[in-house]
Amino acid sequence: MVAALVVLAPLVWFWWSSLVPSNASVMDMGYQDSGGAASVVHEHGRSRDDGGRTVSVADLTGPVDGSPDVDVTLTVDRGDVVLADGRTVPGYTVNGVSPGPTIEAQVGDLVQVTLVNRSVVDGATLHWHGVDVPNAEDGVAGVTQDAVPEGGRHVYRFVVPDAGTYWYHSHQVSHAQVRGGLFGALVVRPADPAGSDVDVVAAAHTYGATPTVNGDPGGLRVPADPGTTARVRVVNTGSGVLRVWVPGADYRVLAVDGREVHEPDAVHDRTVVVAGGGRADVEVAVPDDGSAVRVRLGSLSVLVGGDDATDGADPRERLDLLSYGTPADVGFDPRAADRSFTYAIGRRPGFVDGLPGLQWTINGHTYPDVPMFVVREGDVVAMTIRNSSGQPHPMHLHGHHLLVLSRDGLRSTGSPWWVDSLEVENGQTYQVAFVADNPGVWMDHCHNLPHAQQGLIAHVAYTGVVEPFRLGGETGNEPE
Ligand code: C2O
Ligand code: CU
Numbered sequence: 001m002v003a004a005l006v007v008l009a010p011l012v013w014f015w016w017s018s019l020v021p022s023n024a025s026v027m028d029m030g031y032q033d034s035g036g037a038a039s040v041v042h043e044h045g046r047s048r049d050d051g052g053r054t055v056s057v058a059d060l061t062g063p064v065d066g067s068p069d070v071d072v073t074l075t076v077d078r079g080d081v082v083l084a085d086g087r088t089v090p091g092y093t094v095n096g097v098s099p100g101p102t103i104e105a106q107v108g109d110l111v112q113v114t115l116v117n118r119s120v121v122d123g124a125t126l127h128w129h130g131v132d133v134p135n136a137e138d139g140v141a142g143v144t145q146d147a148v149p150e151g152g153r154h155v156y157r158f159v160v161p162d163a164g165t166y167w168y169h170s171h172q173v174s175h176a177q178v179r180g181g182l183f184g185a186l187v188v189r190p191a192d193p194a195g196s197d198v199d200v201v202a203a204a205h206t207y208g209a210t211p212t213v214n215g216d217p218g219g220l221r222v223p224a225d226p227g228t229t230a231r232v233r234v235v236n237t238g239s240g241v242l243r244v245w246v247p248g249a250d251y252r253v254l255a256v257d258g259r260e261v262h263e264p265d266a267v268h269d270r271t272v273v274v275a276g277g278g279r280a281d282v283e284v285a286v287p288d289d290g291s292a293v294r295v296r297l298g299s300l301s302v303l304v305g306g307d308d309a310t311d312g313a314d315p316r317e318r319l320d321l322l323s324y325g326t327p328a329d330v331g332f333d334p335r336a337a338d339r340s341f342t343y344a345i346g347r348r349p350g351f352v353d354g355l356p357g358l359q360w361t362i363n364g365h366t367y368p369d370v371p372m373f374v375v376r377e378g379d380v381v382a383m384t385i386r387n388s389s390g391q392p393h394p395m396h397l398h399g400h401h402l403l404v405l406s407r408d409g410l411r412s413t414g415s416p417w418w419v420d421s422l423e424v425e426n427g428q429t430y431q432v433a434f435v436a437d438n439p440g441v442w443m444d445h446c447h448n449l450p451h452a453q454q455g456l457i458a459h460v461a462y463t464g465v466v467e468p469f470r471l472g473g474e475t476g477n478e479p480e
Pocket of ligand 2: 392393394446447448451452456
C-alpha cells in the first residue's frame with residue numbers, strides 16, 4: 001500500500017500539475033524569472049519598482065486617431081484553398097484566396113486592417129509577424145486580444161516603423177490555421193524607393209503535402225528585362241527550414257527578417273537557410289542574354305527574366321550570417337545587459353495538460369510551468385538560447401528584434417544580424433540581445449507551430465503591464 005502510494009502519488013501530482021488551467025491569465029502561468037534584476041511582476045502586473053503605475057495590455061494600442069495611409073479589410077473564411085493549378089486543399093482563405101493579399105505600405109505609414117471573420121468557427125486573429133507593433137495590435141488570442149468570433153470583426157491600427165519583408169497570420173489555433181492558409185505577406189517599402197528594378201514577394205508554403213510559391217505548385221515566373229536586378233522577398237511560412245540558393249549565379253542577401261544587411265557581398269555557391277517564420281530578401285541579376293536567373297526555394301523555383309534558366313543542386317555549404325556583410329552601429333551596448341536570461345530547450349517524458357508523452361522543456365520545466373521573462377522598459381536584455389532537445393527550433397520573439405551576438409562561442413563579425421525568427425539547431429547555443437523598448441506581454445515561442453501547441457512557449461512581460469485577457473476554457477482563446 002505504502003509502496004503503491006510512493007509510486008502513484010508523484011505521478012498523480014505530475015499529472016495534476018500539468019493541467020493547463022482554463023480561463024487563466026498567462027501572468028499566472030509558470031514562474032517569473034527576473035533575469036538577475038530585482039523587479040518581478042506582482043499580482044497581475046503590479047511590480048515593486050514601477051511606483052504602482054500600471055497599464056493594461058488593451059491600452060497599448062497604435063494611434064487611435066488619424067486617417068490611415070493604408071486601409072485594408074481582410075475577410076477570413078474556413079473553406080477550400082484553390083491552388084494555382086486548380087487543385088483544392090481544405091483550409092482557410094483571406095479575401096477568398098491563400099496566401100491572402102500582400103499588404104503594401106511605406107515606412108512610417110499608419111496601417112489600418114479590419115479583420116472580418118466570416119466563417120472561421122474557432123475564431124481568428126491577425127498577428128504581424130516581425131513588425132514591432134504596439135502590444136495591443138499584436139494579434140495573439142488570449143494575450144493581446146480575444147479571438148474574433150465568427151461574424152465578428154476587429155480593427156488593427158499601427159505605424160510601420162521599419163522597412164522590410166514581413167507577414168501576417170492568425171494567432172488563434174495557429175498550428176491549424178496558418179498551415180491551412182490563413183496568412184499573407186506584408187511589405188514595408190523604404191522612404192527612398194531606389195533599389196532593385198524588380199521587387200517581388202515569394203512566399204513558400206506547403207498546403208497538405210503540396211509545396212507552393214505564392215500558392216502555385218509550379219513555382220513563380222517573374223518578367224524582367226535583361227541586365228536588370230530583382231529583389232526576391234522570400235517568406236518561409238512553414239515550420240521547417242527553407243533552403244534558398246541560386247544555381248550558377250551569384251546573389252546577395254539584402255535583408256534578413258525585415259532588417260537590411262550592412263554591405264552584403266556577393267554570395268557564390270552557398271545556400272541561405274531561412275528559419276520557419278523567417279524571411280530573406282535575395283537580390284539577383286537578370287542575365288543579358290535573355291535567359292532567366294533561377295532562385296531555388298527548396299524543390300521549387302522563382303524564375304526571373306526569360307523562360308530558360310540554369311538549374312543546379314543545393315550547394316549544401318551554407319551562408320553563415322555570423323560573418324556576412326560588415327559591422328555597423330547597433331544603437332546600444334549589448335555587453336551592458338541589465339538582465340540576462342537563459343532559454344534552454346530540452347525534452348523529457350512527462351505530462352502536458354494531463355497527457356503523457358515526450359515533452360519539450362524550457363529551463364527544465366514543462367508547459368504550463370514555463371518562465372515569464374520579466375523586463376523593465378529601457379533594459380538591455382541578454383538571452384542565451386540553448387537547444388539540447390534533439391530537434392531544431394525556429395525561435396520567435398514577438399514585438400522586438402534580437403541581435404545575434406554569437407553561436408557556440410563564435411562571435412558575430414559581419415553585419416549586425418537582427419532576427420525575429422532564429423533557427424536554433426540541436427546542440428547549438430546562441431547568445432542574443434535586445435532592447436526592451438516596447439512595453440507589453442509578448443510571446444517568445446517556437447515557430448514550428450505544432451511544437452508551440454505542444455507547449456514550447458514562454459513570454460516576455462514588462463513590469464507594470466496588466467494582462468486583462470484570459471486563455472482556455474470558455475474564453476475560446478487558444479493562441480497555438
Ligand atoms: Cu508568427 Cu507567435 O508568431
Ligand atoms: Cu520547435
